[in-house]
Amino acid sequence: MRQLLRITATFALALVFSAGMAFGQSNTSTVDQTGEDHSADVIQNGGNNTVDLEQADTDLSDGVTNNMEANVRQKFSGNEAYIDQKGEAGLIGPGKSTADADVDQVGNNNFLDLEQGPFFGKHSADIDQLGNNNTVRLRSSNGGGEANVYFEGNQNKLVRSNSSGQILSGEKVVQKNGSGRTQFIDVTVDGNANKIGADQQNGNGTDELTIDIVGSENFVPTYQGAKSGDIDITVADGYDNFLKAIQTGNNSTATIDLNGMSDGNQAVINQSSAGNTATITVDGMSNTATVQQQ
Known part of the structure; x- marks a missing residue:
């Protein structure tokens, strides 16, 4: 069965993190989320900026479904984005994790490193690079x-x-x-x-x-x-x-x-x-x- 491109989930206990906007050059945004049901949004306008974003479930035995969503927007040149989404280890049924990453980079000489898994129930990536x-x-x-x-x-x-x-x-x-x-x-x-x-x-x-x-x-x-x-x-x-x-x-x-x-x-x-x-x-x-x- 084909997995959906976007996975959006809203829960009462969801943790929502917005790194906000970084204007100018040579900025660094670091987001580190552990636990369950994360959403992270990072927007950077300017050159030579860096995003370091990690989402992880550290409790591999609770059987709770962990839904992760990462959205990164970088404009201008020489930007780098590192995204690591880690799920639960080998759980089945409702305990599976899901991940969705949406990345837009506009400009030249940009770089994206995206890793998803292991042990996700399903995961998707939507990546646009213009330049x-x-x-x-x-x-x-x-x-x-x-x-x-x-x-x-x-x-x-x-x-x-x-x-x-x-x-x-x-x-x-x-x-x-x-x-x-x-x-x-x-x-x-x-x-x-x-x-x-x-x-x-x-x-x-x-x-x-x-x-x-x-x-x-x-x-x-x-x-x-x-x-x-x-x-x-x-x-x-x-x-x-x-x-x-x-x-x-x-x-x-x-x-x-x-x-x-x-x-x-x-x-x-x-x-x-x-x-x-x-x-x-x-x-x-x-x-x-x-x-x-x-």
Whole structure:
């Protein structure tokens, strides 16, 4: 069942925290919330500002559902946001935690590090970056997850980190899930020379990935390691893009569409296991299409 993008909950005992507005440059806002049912809102206008926001449930045995919501708005360039939402450990039924993060960054050279999980009942992320040379580092685990990412600009990156939190530049965002719930990633790109990818590892569940691109010279590697998956990549009027879909599960579908005058692009689909479908549609000149199924 598809998880909703936004999760809004109001409770009599909810803790609501507003960090307020920070104007000017080189400001730092730190929010640390522990307990249950948190909401945090941080707005910064100016350059070189930093947000450090952590929401956590420290009582892992009370069985109470913990709902977390983080909203961050940063305007101008050189800003950084670090958001960590931590849930309850392995509880089932009404004791599951949920998390929702909504981040808007407008300007150049901005950075977002968002981690959700582990052990959420469900979690979602809605991320918008408008500008050039921005970076999103996203990691989520467990629970049914959904991430919506929008880039408008050039040389932006959606990358992943390793277990030590180090950025692996140009590699893929990781979405892991051992619960069997469906995971979703939707990425929209309007610009050139961006590095966009996704690594979905759902075990016995299903993954869905959609990437829509208007632009050129974008690098788009994707991977799904779920029981079954669906990858849909579309490019409109772009050239010299590299698009790759790898799927290892059964009954998976991969579709790459090069529409309009899309020239000089490379489209690759690799599928292993059984019952898979691969489709590459090309409209343009000097494009290369490769499909491997085994």
